[in-house]
Amino acid sequence: MRYHELTVANFRVFAGTQTMTFPDGEGVVIVYGRNGKGKTSFLNAIRWAWTGAARSRGSRAVTPDRLVNRDALAEADGAAVTCRVRLGFTAEGSRWDLTRSIVNEGGALSEDVTLVKDGVTLTASDTSKRLAELMPPEIEQFFLFDGELLDQYERLVDDEAPTGSPLRESIEKVLGVPVVVNAARDMRTLAEEAGKAIAEAAKRERSTRELGQALEQAQTMRSSYRANKDTESEHIATLQVEARQVEEALAEQQSKLDLLGRRDLMRESLKELQDRHQEAKTAFAAGLANAWRAVLVDPLTAAVDELEAELEQDRERLSTVTVAVALSTTFRGSGEQACPACASPLDEPHRHHLEQVLAPANGSSLVELNDHVHAAAARVKTLRRIVDEQARADLRALERAYRELDVQVADTKDDLEQLDDQLRDTPAEELNALAKRGSELAVRLEKAQEVFLEQTNSYNNMGGQIDKLRASIEAAGAGTADPATLAREKVTAALAALFDQAVVAYRDKLKEDVQETASKLFRNMRAEVDFAKLTINDQYGLRILDSKGNTVEDRSAGYEHLVALSLIGALQECSPITGPVVMDSPFGRLDPEHVEAVVGQLTVLAKQVFLLVHEGELDRATARKQLHGRLLAEYELKRVTANNTTITELRNT
Amino acid sequence: MRDLGALGETVEAVRARSFPELPAELVARILEIEASSHDDRLRARDQVTQAITEHLKPAAP
Numbered sequence: 001m002r003y004h005e006l007t008v009a010n011f012r013v014f015a016g017t018q019t020m021t022f023p024d025g026e027g028v029v030i031v032y033g034r035n036g037k038g039k040t041s042f043l044n045a046i047r048w049a050w051t052g053a054a055r056s057r058g059s060r061a062v063t064p065d066r067l068v069n070r071d072a073l074a075e076a077d078g079a080a081v082t083c084r085v086r087l088g089f090t091a092e093g094s095r096w097d098l099t100r101s102i103v104n105e106g107g108a109l110s111e112d113v114t115l116v117k118d119g120v121t122l123t124a125s126d127t128s129k130r131l132a133e134l135m136p137p138e139i140e141q142f143f144l145f146d147g148e149l150l151d152q153y154e155r156l157v158d159d160e161a162p163t164g165s166p167l168r169e170s171i172e173k174v175l176g177v178p179v180v181v182n183a184a185r186d187m188r189t190l191a192e193e194a195g196k197a198i199a200e201a202a203k204r205e206r207s208t209r210e211l212g213q214a215l216e217q218a219q220t221m222r223s224s225y226r227a228n229k230d231t232e233s234e235h236i237a238t239l240q241v242e243a244r245q246v247e248e249a250l251a252e253q254q255s256k257l258d259l260l261g262r263r264d265l266m267r268e269s270l271k272e273l274q275d276r277h278q279e280a281k282t283a284f285a286a287g288l289a290n291a292w293r294a295v296l297v298d299p300l301t302a303a304v305d306e307l308e309a310e311l312e313q314d315r316e317r318l319s320t321v322t323v324a325v326a327l328s329t330t331f332r333g334s335g336e337q338a339c340p341a342c343a344s345p346l347d348e349p350h351r352h353h354l355e356q357v358l359a360p361a362n363g364s365s366l367v368e369l370n371d372h373v374h375a376a377a378a379r380v381k382t383l384r385r386i387v388d389e390q391a392r393a394d395l396r397a398l399e400r401a402y403r404e405l406d407v408q409v410a411d412t413k414d415d416l417e418q419l420d421d422q423l424r425d426t427p428a429e430e431l432n433a434l435a436k437r438g439s440e441l442a443v444r445l446e447k448a449q450e451v452f453l454e455q456t457n458s459y460n461n462m463g464g465q466i467d468k469l470r471a472s473i474e475a476a477g478a479g480t481a482d483p484a485t486l487a488r489e490k491v492t493a494a495l496a497a498l499f500d501q502a503v504v505a506y507r508d509k510l511k512e513d514v515q516e517t518a519s520k521l522f523r524n525m526r527a528e529v530d531f532a533k534l535t536i537n538d539q540y541g542l543r544i545l546d547s548k549g550n551t552v553e554d555r556s557a558g559y560e561h562l563v564a565l566s567l568i569g570a571l572q573e574c575s576p577i578t579g580p581v582v583m584d585s586p587f588g589r590l591d592p593e594h595v596e597a598v599v600g601q602l603t604v605l606a607k608q609v610f611l612l613v614h615e616g617e618l619d620r621a622t623a624r625k626q627l628h629g630r631l632l633a634e635y636e637l638k639r640v641t642a643n644n645t646t647i648t649e650l651r652n653t
Numbered sequence: 654m655r656d657l658g659a660l661g662e663t664v665e666a667v668r669a670r671s672f673p674e675l676p677a678e679l680v681a682r683i684l685e686i687e688a689s690s691h692d693d694r695l696r697a698r699d700q701v702t703q704a705i706t707e708h709l710k711p712a713a714p
Contacts, residue, residue, distance in 0.1 A: 502664040
């Protein structure tokens, strides 16, 4: 299977309609986004399209009313808003279009899903069947990987869990085991039906009548044991599901104490952000109030430059006049007979010339000019200050700072809202009731398992009696059923035995294959060379073995992560169901060395991989360098407002 | 999307080793039916019954 196109419309933080078309070929599509920008919403878009369910962090289901984009709802003001996800993909040689939508009209919700195969729309019933086959809900966690929910995979190593492994059935489903299990069950049913016809035939003959009646009775009892066994098996499965839910609820309650601490810290952080946000808003508002001044900066600068030039000229004039007044004073003091500069006697023409030149140089003009120069200098200084202030007041920077804080506040509020959601309704009595319920379920589970074992033993014992009765009827040589019935019984019984053996053989083979493939992947990703291989248990849980063959206890969070990724890759490799893997925050617990190693193995894990990361986990330069031609496309999630994230393609390779 | 590859190979290996009297085609056909039954047990059982009936039908003279 390969995804070709994804359209999100008014889904969670994606306002409006946004479409991504993915390049053909094998490789990796990276979607970058900082925390709170919509990475989990992206993963949920695909999950919701397939299964009709979306999950928030902490594995809680997102209610349908919260799927519709809030900005779109506010804008519609009560009118209908359609939230839609469309996934285009190829599978089984056909082109498919899966569209799931939900319409919110004034709070009333209506949902719809359509599946189109090669241009033909399937019926509702066929759509459900095909979706369950293409992406069985039980196994979606192997294709939609949430790095924050690794505990799901970690539980696999607990092979003593009374509730059974929550993923074992899922894994076996991925690996196709139910196909053989169902085949064996159907064959047993058909063999029983043929066996009843044989008993009927024996009853018709006098010599074998009693044997036929005994056979019929034994068969009825065996059918009854089988029915009880199957009922009890279903009962156990139901109890296990409920017990797991209780376990998870208890674990969740336990973790709520941590969440409470986180929420307190986040509230402090929000308060600080809101203060900074208010300051930035005030600064931006003040900047906006004086924004008109920016219009005057250019003409004002030109005017100030001109005034400065004039002032310089006036200063030169002042200097000249000052010298002239001094000379005039000296000239007049000499009775206008001598040169005021060198004191030489002056003849008439020179004296007359000097009189003319120095005539305007008097004290009053000097004072006047001096006052003018000082006033002009003060004006220039004031205007220059206004121009400089305006130049410094970068309105765009103020706006940017304000908008960034706006988004940060919205992000933090979102996170807080999620925490509030997770922490809602946690009274102590609920905890006690849950614990009591868990104990009750454990007792009922134990009892049900005893009954199942008892019924299974009875079923097997009755099988032995039936074989003996059959042998007696055959030995009597009468009351034999028709050859077709005998042949049917023989073939179906042999087929049932074949499929029973095949289940065991297939499980063993698959576990061996998964172990080998996962070990190979793990070795390619791990840095600790003493961690030699992985070993698989009955629940498909993987343990790390060191070079001496000892189990590595107390694995780090990073190594839990590597083991989970190895399991996913191995299941893809060994499974009859394969498809694109979408990974949200897959590197959160890994150091740079391991991130590099995992990136190197991505296209081994699956043919088409979608990475939802922030650049702190994997920076663009590293991704481009390591993936080379395997990097199909890069996108960035950018938050425009608190409820609007845009998906921007960065480049195509 | 569903490929019976390893599953089919394993079942065939068990048949060849322990149940050589059962025809490989019949076993493969039953597996195909079960794999495409979409968990519809009744439909699967009907189709499997039909496949076995076809198999047991005496060859035309």
